Amino acid sequence: MIKIAVLGYGTVGSGVVEVIRTNEKVIDQRVGEELRIKYVLDLRDFPGDPVQDIITHNFEDILKDEEVKIVVEVMGGIEPAYTFVRQSLEAGKSVATSNKALVAKHGASLLKLAKEKNVNFLFEASVGGGIPILRPLHSSLTGDVIEEITGILNGTTNYMLTKMFYEGADYEEVLKEAQDNGYAERNPEADVEGYDACRKIAILSSIISGQQVDFEDIYCEGITKITVEDMKYAKAMGMTIKLLASCKRDGEKLNAMVAPFLLHREHPLFSINGVFNSIFVHGNMLGDAMFYGSGAGKLPTASAVVGDIVEEAKHLNRNLGVGWSEEKLALEDKKDVKRRFFVRMKGKKEDFEEKLTEEFGMLQYAKAEGVEGEFGFLTPVMPEGEYEKKAETFRDSILGMIRVEE
Amino acid sequence: MIKIAVLGYGTVGSGVVEVIRTNEKVIDQRVGEELRIKYVLDLRDFPGDPVQDIITHNFEDILKDEEVKIVVEVMGGIEPAYTFVRQSLEAGKSVATSNKALVAKHGASLLKLAKEKNVNFLFEASVGGGIPILRPLHSSLTGDVIEEITGILNGTTNYMLTKMFYEGADYEEVLKEAQDNGYAERNPEADVEGYDACRKIAILSSIISGQQVDFEDIYCEGITKITVEDMKYAKAMGMTIKLLASCKRDGEKLNAMVAPFLLHREHPLFSINGVFNSIFVHGNMLGDAMFYGSGAGKLPTASAVVGDIVEEAKHLNRNLGVGWSEEKLALEDKKDVKRRFFVRMKGKKEDFEEKLTEEFGMLQYAKAEGVEGEFGFLTPVMPEGEYEKKAETFRDSILGMIRVEE
Structure with missing residues (x-):
């Protein structure tokens, strides 16, 4: 039997409990042994709820329990989530989380720690909810x-x-x-x-x-x-x-x-x-x-978390190699990225046409029914920095700009 | 270094060679060591082709070479593919294939053999081409x-x-x-x-x-x-x-x-x-x-095959647990499956309406522009067996039936 602990009994946490209880039979088959929730950590009590007997208010109970092999962090926010996840990994427990803020900020170091401890840190639910993408x-x-x-x-x-x-x-x-x-x-x-x-x-x-x-x-x-x-x-x-x-x-x-x-x-x-x-x-x-698929919602998100739990249960004490280095990637400057821009200007097209052509080259003008006193145009493909410079000339007349995805 | 052999240098086989050569660097990073093609099996020679020096006409060369850890079957058809795959697995080599006919017919037994030998038999490309689904x-x-x-x-x-x-x-x-x-x-x-x-x-x-x-x-x-x-x-x-x-x-x-x-x-x-x-x-x-995604095509299909090769290279001598039992599943009889049916009948709606309502209950009639001398209707939801019985009465006038997916 593999015992797990769920940190946080909010929307996603209660969803994780529901998924595991509803699909217990198929989940156990896929894991190859019984997967059971030993603790749910929350500040509150839940009298009458199915989890009332496994609620704990003390994370130490979970951390010190060697039976707990997988910790599910679904509290959200950076702290105390980060501390709990770090301590769990250090104690040789795998962690599954839906916490995008935590992963975006501390993903690299937590993945490194999981690798060192030969356990796993997975976070499928943090992007795209129930959609398998990571x-x-x-x-x-x-x-x-x-x-x-x-x-x-x-x-x-x-x-x-x-x-x-x-x-x-x-x-x-x-x-x-x-x-x-x-x-x-x-x-x-x-x-x-x-x-x-x-x-x-x-x-x-x-x-x-x-x-x-x-x-x-x-x-x-x-x-x-x-x-x-x-x-x-x-x-x-x-x-x-x-x-x-x-x-x-x-x-x-x-x-x-x-x-x-x-x-x-x-x-x-x-x-x-x-x-x-x-x-x-x-x-x-x-x-x-x-x-x-569903990018949010209690059960779709919980479905992705449980998918990670099953993967971790199937690979206890074996790191799956997910990871990226802590070395920061320098992204390309947005000013250098080329695309087309859709621009709305107040006034009459006739009054601007010559100057706009001079500045931008050939433009594709657009009219929208019921929109008066303004006009729109699509620029040719150009770096955003170049667009910004050219647009500066017309600053007082530009009502808005939206980028175009080709 | 992990050595592989590709069986068949047709469309998918040459695609696999192209993917591995084009993306060599990132593939090696993901595998954690160098992944190289040692043999390509084909009846033909390919003078001037990048694979000319690694072509073999003899499967025994591959089977007996203990350096070859992964065999890629992209020949298609049942034989000799089945024999080659079976022998490869028995020799402790993992197999990746795009061959849907082979998997549909012999999947269960090949998966069982792979499990016994603690290697893998993967076939992502056999369904949906490049789309990750299996x-x-x-x-x-x-x-x-x-x-x-x-x-x-x-x-x-x-x-x-x-x-x-x-x-x-x-x-x-x-x-x-x-x-x-x-x-x-x-x-x-x-x-x-x-x-x-x-x-x-x-x-x-x-x-x-x-x-x-x-x-x-x-x-x-x-x-x-x-x-x-x-x-x-x-x-x-x-x-x-x-x-x-x-x-x-x-x-x-x-x-x-x-x-x-x-x-x-x-x-x-x-x-x-x-x-x-x-x-x-x-x-x-x-x-x-x-x-x-792309359900077919040389490179998308090869991309899925290479995804399997990488997965097998990362898990040499460790079965990933993919499998289904050889016990045959009894499907529900199509006569018992309930749905709506769209039916086209020749003649005038007025001449059939009463009898159709008597037989099927309330129908939703449909007209299509430019289609003369006939009419169409949607039945209520009913088991296909029931539809067939009722339709029998109108057999001589029914032009066609299409099922409706709700």
């Missing part, structure tokens, strides 16, 4: 150089943008609705400013590069400035707007970014709607692939 | 009871159906075009009759059930009877027609089928177009997930 990258796409990972990694913002696109609703209205039905937090900053997606793409970037990518180094722009007019232009151009988190290889360097992007109808991520997440991968041999 | 099922979705796998598993037929749907082309015309540009074989039977997809869903069914599912037991219907009119009705109903290979849990039993299905616009497989493959999975905890 293990496929580590164990399946190993014949490829991964040239691109672009994901819709935040369900809340994708739900909001989908509503804005299909229903013409404005940002504030959609945010309120998302909050009312529980898709968005009362303080929605982590989602709408892109911080959540940013930590996830930092983890993916570290995995494909094999080096530490700090989320603070990734340019991150949320969806708070996306307007009804932007969506009208997108529609008129046969495109949509999605919050993309991407990491791309450009020669020897990687560049990474989180921002709203205009996407063409042919792009595989175009039709990913609602709270779903999807991750597009391009390998130099594989070509295009995509992974789709 | 390893995710085995190593990631292990917290779930898989309740459904439904895939577009054949690129040729999906290309043809896509053309028929979007361009209104007829079957013969599209088949000729697919043959002319190399998407379909001169003898297209394996694709258009569904045999290829059937072997793949047999493998997936065996994996999720843990028992042998014989492809001969799976009802298999191809796309040869799909007409321009069928597509017109599909469009009129806001649906499309796809060749689906599916395996679903219905209580204690599994049912499996390959057939053309009508799909609603909201179904995740609706928008999978062209030669791409996609596999939809529903887990009892995970909910819906989908895996998408």
